[in-house]
Amino acid sequence: MKKGIKAGVYTEEDYELFEYHRLIVKNFVWDSYHITLQAGFPKFRIDNKSTRVDLLIWKPNDEKFKLIVECDGFNYHNTKEAFIRDRKRDRIFKSKGYQVIRFSGSEIWKDPISVSSELYDFIEDYEKIGTN
Numbered sequence: 001m002k003k004g005i006k007a008g009v010y011t012e013e014d015y016e017l018f019e020y021h022r023l024i025v026k027n028f029v030w031d032s033y034h035i036t037l038q039a040g041f042p043k044f045r046i047d048n049k050s051t052r053v054d055l056l057i058w059k060p061n062d063e064k065f066k067l068i069v070e071c072d073g074f075n076y077h078n079t080k081e082a083f084i085r086d087r088k089r090d091r092i093f094k095s096k097g098y099q100v101i102r103f104s105g106s107e108i109w110k111d112p113i114s115v116s117s118e119l120y121d122f123i124e125d126y127e128k129i130g131t132n
Contacts, residue, residue: 033123034058044096046088053093057123066098067126069119073105099126 010018039056055069076082090100101122108115 032059034060044089044092046085046092051089051092064097065127066096067123068093068098068100070100070102071105071108072102075105 034057036056036058038052038054040050040052042050044051053068054071057065057067057069059065070086072086086102093100101119103115103119
């Protein structure tokens with residue numbers, strides 16, 4: 001703010017500034033995507049262990065928009081048990097209304113732009129049809 005606002009005495013310019021900030025907060029905070037890294041879900045359990053996802057993308061004003069992005073490196077997902085565990089996780093999250101999308105570590109490492117673009121397209125499509 002360039003100038004201070006005297007409490008209780010507002011100009012038309014002050015009201016315009018208030019409205020501008022209100023719109024920023026409304027549209028940026030509530031209508032924007034939020035990303036939580038390594039989001040924990042202690043109530044969602046696999047083999048009696050709580051779960052954690054790589055990325056949780058959510059919107060504060062839209063409880064239906066719940067997207068999980070998993071980044072699967074071969075070193076951590078190279079056994080039959082890991083493969084089965086991942087499928088169990090996907091089923092649990094899907095049963096609770098989450099959409100799950102997975103990328104391999106190799107995909108991310110080799111072409112992060114393509115992965116980002118695919119994720120963007122996925123989110124755009126999910127917004128159109130997935131949360132209605």
